[in-house]
Amino acid sequence: MNAETRIAAALVALKRGGVVVVVDDPGKGADAAALAAAAAGLQAPQLAFMVRHSSGIVCAAMRSERLDQLRIPGQSGADQPGDRPVAAVSVDLREGITTGISSSDRAATLRALADPRSIAEDLVRPGHVLPIRCEQGGVLDQPCVEQAALDLCELSSLAACAAFAAVTSDTGDEPDRDVALRLAAEHDLPWVSVGELARYRRYTESHVGQAVAVALPTAYGTFRAMCFGYERDSSDHLVLQMGDPVGEDVLVAVHAECVAGDVLGSLSCGCAAALDGSLRMISEAGRGLVIYLRERKRAGLGLAHMLEGGCAAHEERDETIAAHILRDLGARSVTLITDNPAGRTGPTGYGVTVNRRVPVSARPADPSGPAHTSGSADPSRSADPSRSADPSRSADLPDRAVPVRLP
Numbered sequence: 001m002n003a004e005t006r007i008a009a010a011l012v013a014l015k016r017g018g019v020v021v022v023v024d025d026p027g028k029g030a031d032a033a034a035l036a037a038a039a040a041g042l043q044a045p046q047l048a049f050m051v052r053h054s055s056g057i058v059c060a061a062m063r064s065e066r067l068d069q070l071r072i073p074g075q076s077g078a079d080q081p082g083d084r085p086v087a088a089v090s091v092d093l094r095e096g097i098t099t100g101i102s103s104s105d106r107a108a109t110l111r112a113l114a115d116p117r118s119i120a121e122d123l124v125r126p127g128h129v130l131p132i133r134c135e136q137g138g139v140l141d142q143p144c145v146e147q148a149a150l151d152l153c154e155l156s157s158l159a160a161c162a163a164f165a166a167v168t169s170d171t172g173d174e175p176d177r178d179v180a181l182r183l184a185a186e187h188d189l190p191w192v193s194v195g196e197l198a199r200y201r202r203y204t205e206s207h208v209g210q211a212v213a214v215a216l217p218t219a220y221g222t223f224r225a226m227c228f229g230y231e232r233d234s235s236d237h238l239v240l241q242m243g244d245p246v247g248e249d250v251l252v253a254v255h256a257e258c259v260a261g262d263v264l265g266s267l268s269c270g271c272a273a274a275l276d277g278s279l280r281m282i283s284e285a286g287r288g289l290v291i292y293l294r295e296r297k298r299a300g301l302g303l304a305h306m307l308e309g310g311c312a313a314h315e316e317r318d319e320t321i322a323a324h325i326l327r328d329l330g331a332r333s334v335t336l337i338t339d340n341p342a343g344r345t346g347p348t349g350y351g352v353t354v355n356r357r358v359p360v361s362a363r364p365a366d367p368s369g370p371a372h373t374s375g376s377a378d379p380s381r382s383a384d385p386s387r388s389a390d391p392s393r394s395a396d397l398p399d400r401a402v403p404v405r406l407p
Contacts, residue, residue, distance in 0.1 A: 003192075003193070004200065007192055007196065007197060007200050010152055010190040010191070011155055011156045012190075013189070014037065014038045014152055015038075015156050017042065018037065018046070018189075018190075019036070019049060019050060020037070020152065020191065021035060021036070021167070021181070021183065021189050021190070021192070022034050022036050022164070022191070022192055022193075022194070023177045023180050023181065023191060023192075024145060024175075024177060024194055025194055025195040033145065033166070033167040033175050033179070033180030034149060034164040034166050034167060034175075034180070035050045035053060035054055035164060035165050036149035036152065036162050036164040037164075038159070038161075039110040039114035039159065039162060039163045040115070040153075040158050041158075042110050042114075043107055044104040044107050045103075047103045047106055047107045047163065048103040051103060051165060053167065053183055054167050057166065058110070058128070058165050059132050059146070059163070060110055060129055060131045060163055061146045061147070061149050061150040061161070061162040062161050063136065063160050064135055066160065066161075067088055067131055069120075070118065070119070070120050070123065072089055072123070072131055073088060073089055074086055074087070074089070074133060075087050075089055084142065084144045084146065085132045085134045085135070085146045085147065086132070086133050087130055087131070087132055088130070088132065089131075090126045090128065090129060090130045091125050091126070091129055092105070092109050092125075092126075093105070093109040094122055094124050095122075096108055100127055101128050105128070106128055109123075109128070110161070113129070115159070116159065132146050137232060138154070138201070139194055139197050139198040139201065143195065143198055144194060147194075148192065148197050149162035150162045151197060151201065152192065167179055167180040167183065203351065206328060207230055207231050207320075208230055208231070208237075208324045208328055209229050209328075210226055210227070210328070211227045211228065211236070213225065213226040218240075220279045220280055220282070221283045223240040223241060223242050224240070224241040224242070225238065225239070225241075226239045227239075230321050230324075235294055235321075237294050237321060238292040238294070239289060239290070239291050239292070239329070241288075242286065242287060243286050243288065244287065245287075245288075245289055245330060245331050246330035246331070247330065247332060248332055248333045249335055250287065250288060250326075250333070250335070251285050251287060251289070251335050251337065251358075252288060252289045252290075252291065252326065252331070253274075253275075253278035253289070253336075253337040253338075253360075254293065254318075255271070255274065255291065257292065257293060257294045257295045258272075262275055275290070275292075277337075277360040278337050278360060281337060281358075281360065284361075289329070289331070291326075293318050293322065323352055326352045327352055332351070333352065333353045333354070333355050334354055335356050335358055336356070338358075338359070338360075
């Protein structure tokens with residue numbers, strides 16, 4: 001059974017009130033595994049099964065915003081958010097239960113946590129159910145079993161509250177992936193790995209949207225300039241399109257923002273030359289796309305950092321945005337403009353494939369040019385000192401493409 005089929009089976013099981021197994025990817029280090037169920041509608045028999053085959057500590061993965069609404073604070077001294085979510089103060093349902101420890105009592109508390117009508121006064125603290133604070137983004141931002149369990153509930157169109165309990169080793173000392181997979185086989189439970197779920201979400205969800213499109217006359221002809229927003233970090237990115245991008249073998253260049261090179265004409269990198277060369281190639285072909293990716297806005301990493309640190313390296317986030325834009329525009333396969341023929345094979349996980357790679361068309365850099373500055377990562381990317389601001393000469397600039405890494 002492939003990953004997509006197993007994920008579909010897990011979603012069906014959760015909708016029916018069943019239990020699923022969620023595991024970390026092998027070799028990740030944490031080796032975590034858990035039994036999970038949708039808290040909405042959870043009944044005592046299912047919870048009793050989870051307790052019997054786990055550490056016995058029942059948790060509720062919830063979005064931070066909902067925990068804030070219920071006034072459930074984080075535990076004192078809890079670690080700040082990082083690779084995994086953090087624990088909040090444990091709770092019980094105020095009315096309708098007895099000691100709070102039984103499976104029926106804890107199931108009732110979990111149902112209350114999942115109920116959007118519940119308010120802070122419906123709960124007492126501390127209790128026997130441990131809420132886990134999960135930030136927005138799920139496994140795409142925090143690849144862990146807690147986020148995976150919550151993502152599965154949301155993908156099932158159920159309330160954003162996942163009951164889960166860690167599966168431990170036979171000695172009860174630590175999380176154990178192998179024990180969880182044996183448990184899934186013995187009880188015919190659907191199982192999903194965190195990495196599989198992340199890939200599924202990247203393939204089936206789109207986080208980009210076109211905001212505006214205008215005609216943009218350039219030295220290489222008129223392009224259709226489009227602004228795409230990336231909803232997960234509110235960043236904006238530019239796409240220059242010539243011809244129809246729908247279909248096969250679209251000529252594509254992915255260019256990372258470089259203010260020093262693209263705007264100021266810095267000679268310490270080849271970014272401007274790479275952009276010019278890509279635009280020229282697409283103009284000559286009459287069909288293609290330049291995806292111009294803006295740098296992520298991060299605290300303490302502004303323009304000064306960019307000037308001091310040089311060109312930004314491509315990140316997985318950049319690859320994801322580029323691939324989603326290609327899919328949104330209908331490009332099914334691409335010819336990638338790059339000077340890195342040994343690079344990654346392309347965005348096959350997003351329904352877009354790379355047919356081939358072509359080098360950017362350019363003259364080699366002038367060896368008599370000024371010495372490469374210390375801010376450059378590669379002396380071969382020095383630009384021609386004869387570079388002019390005259391746009392009529394821009395097509396003759398020497399060029400080196402920025403390495404492009406699409407997943």
